[in-house]
Amino acid sequence: MTADTVSPGADQLPPMIPTVRRFFRYMAPHRFRLALVIVFMAVSALLTAAFSLLMGEATTLISSGPGPLAPLEEVIAALTAAALVTWLVGVVSQKFLSDIAQDALYSLRCDLVSHIQTLSLNFFDRRPIGELMSRVTNDTQVIEQYISIGALQTGQAIMTIVIISIVMLWVNVEFTVLAYIVVLGLVWVSWLLTKTSGPAFALLQEKTGDLNGFAEEWLSGEKTVIASRQQGEAAERFSAFSTRVAAIGEKAQFSALISQQISSIFTTVLIVALLVVGGLLVMNGMAAIGTLIAFIGFSFSLLNSFTTIFSVYAQILNAIVGMSRVFAVMDETPVVADLPEAPAMASVTGDVEFDHVDFSYIKGRRVLSDNTFHAAPGQIFGLCGPTGAGKSTIINILTRYYDIESGGIRVDGTDIRSVQQDTLRVQIAQVLQEPFLFSDTIMANLKYAREGATNEECIRAAKQANAHEFILRQPKGYDTVLVDGGTNLSQGQRQMLTIARAIVADPRMLILDEATSNVDTRTEKLIQEGLLTLQKDKTSFIIAHRLSTIRHADQILVIDKGRIVERGTHAELMEKKGFYYDLYMSQFRGRLAGIVKE
Numbered sequence: 001m002t003a004d005t006v007s008p009g010a011d012q013l014p015p016m017i018p019t020v021r022r023f024f025r026y027m028a029p030h031r032f033r034l035a036l037v038i039v040f041m042a043v044s045a046l047l048t049a050a051f052s053l054l055m056g057e058a059t060t061l062i063s064s065g066p067g068p069l070a071p072l073e074e075v076i077a078a079l080t081a082a083a084l085v086t087w088l089v090g091v092v093s094q095k096f097l098s099d100i101a102q103d104a105l106y107s108l109r110c111d112l113v114s115h116i117q118t119l120s121l122n123f124f125d126r127r128p129i130g131e132l133m134s135r136v137t138n139d140t141q142v143i144e145q146y147i148s149i150g151a152l153q154t155g156q157a158i159m160t161i162v163i164i165s166i167v168m169l170w171v172n173v174e175f176t177v178l179a180y181i182v183v184l185g186l187v188w189v190s191w192l193l194t195k196t197s198g199p200a201f202a203l204l205q206e207k208t209g210d211l212n213g214f215a216e217e218w219l220s221g222e223k224t225v226i227a228s229r230q231q232g233e234a235a236e237r238f239s240a241f242s243t244r245v246a247a248i249g250e251k252a253q254f255s256a257l258i259s260q261q262i263s264s265i266f267t268t269v270l271i272v273a274l275l276v277v278g279g280l281l282v283m284n285g286m287a288a289i290g291t292l293i294a295f296i297g298f299s300f301s302l303l304n305s306f307t308t309i310f311s312v313y314a315q316i317l318n319a320i321v322g323m324s325r326v327f328a329v330m331d332e333t334p335v336v337a338d339l340p341e342a343p344a345m346a347s348v349t350g351d352v353e354f355d356h357v358d359f360s361y362i363k364g365r366r367v368l369s370d371n372t373f374h375a376a377p378g379q380i381f382g383l384c385g386p387t388g389a390g391k392s393t394i395i396n397i398l399t400r401y402y403d404i405e406s407g408g409i410r411v412d413g414t415d416i417r418s419v420q421q422d423t424l425r426v427q428i429a430q431v432l433q434e435p436f437l438f439s440d441t442i443m444a445n446l447k448y449a450r451e452g453a454t455n456e457e458c459i460r461a462a463k464q465a466n467a468h469e470f471i472l473r474q475p476k477g478y479d480t481v482l483v484d485g486g487t488n489l490s491q492g493q494r495q496m497l498t499i500a501r502a503i504v505a506d507p508r509m510l511i512l513d514e515a516t517s518n519v520d521t522r523t524e525k526l527i528q529e530g531l532l533t534l535q536k537d538k539t540s541f542i543i544a545h546r547l548s549t550i551r552h553a554d555q556i557l558v559i560d561k562g563r564i565v566e567r568g569t570h571a572e573l574m575e576k577k578g579f580y581y582d583l584y585m586s587q588f589r590g591r592l593a594g595i596v597k598e
């Protein structure tokens, strides 16, 4: 998997200011606590300056020879108090910031997930689910880490630089110039080093996100991977991907390590430089020893603050890359969007009309051409035809997961594009090839079908779907929790549950997609019975791969290459001896051959 168009690479970093400004909207509701944190940062920076001044004062007192101890004791008490208060405001600021980060990220994640839910299906065609997961979890986590830890360090460092510089200028201008020359020289070398490690870390995050997405894709398709004996290839591709990520990681860590080592050498350089020049000034009577000691303290605080900014530089870049990846998804506009002020779809009777419908997934590649049919309320429509003919596509556009190119689709006379899409979808129950169940209790899964459904209604529906007996055989009956979307049930049982769920929902329209594949004959019979109950009084569309499942349909549409090539009842189409007849006979012969073989 490669990074897609919306994920900025580390070599083309996202615009910082607009991204950060946009993120600040999530921090805005916490502005009171943020203002307090800024005040605490200023207090902490002032205390750092006071600490150095007090150290200078203590040195002056000690170097002035024997005398009363009281002044020194006062200075030591003040030093202790300054250290204590600094520690206290640090802890409180940290707590405030991590709470703000949690709250802001909670809102961001909610916005991201609810936006993803509004996106049309074609967005998911373009973007693997694994990569989206990586944006919801990894990227938001990186931002959270920076806000709760890195932001305090950055803010504190900036505040210290400003306040210490003012105090330094106020105490002694010559020493300030000297300290700045040394500190800025060291900072410049440090900057050169960080320039290489910062982007390396951003690239590392980018590629780690992609790697996670890749792993997620392969793992969620593990069954298919095993079935198609692709484990070897999957492992190889994963290993090649991991090796590339590891190489990027090594490079990033190595440059970080080098900067760390160099900064410890810097400390020695700083002390020596200040002692030599400052010592000469003191010995020539041009400055006091207390001032020199205070300036050594100031310079250390300055150097620490600058190196802190550089050490969190990689984190800042990571957070900004994370923000921009999240915002890129949030900027995706749904292709199938509700019109402004679109009304909710009223409760329908299930009259469905396709009027000269044309559709393409990709512009210029027509999948459905000129599809016209009318299903009266309660009618059962069978859709059949060779693979890739366009059967599922008819369902995708009826449920408005995609919008059509031309023509019209009307339900009870209302164009489905003129109403809110979710109010249309809740009126269509779907029983699909791969039953979708939540990892929750069986009862909860049934209740998801309709708000306010009672236990009695769910049990009645389960009985109608022939699911009641097997549910009672589960360890906790209706309270049994389905593991991992129902993997503790058989395929047939999962289908019976989805049928029961559709019975609970009881809408006027129904879609069935070959619901009886891969099950034994007895289960198939039970499922068929359940489906017949479900179809009662509903306009039903049954996608049939085995034509026997639509023999009872009021109307069968035979689709080929996106066109309805034949239509009629089973008897009419058999009599016609056309496309349907050939299809039916070839399946019939195939089944017969299978039975004879057995």
Ligand SMILES: Nc1ncnc2c1ncn2[C@@H]1O[C@H](COP(=O)(O)OP(=O)(O)OP(=O)(O)O)[C@@H](O)[C@H]1O
Residues within 6 Å of the ligand: 125, 361, 362, 367, 385, 386, 387, 388, 389, 390, 391, 392, 393, 394
């Ligand atoms: N999301 C998509 N993006 C692009 N093309 C698609 C997409 N889904 C389906 N197609 C194409 O549209 C055509 C019709 O596909 P559709 O799934 O509707 O066929 P079908 O009759 O349901 O096939 P099957 O019986 O195999 O399920 C095919 O050529 C398919 O490749």
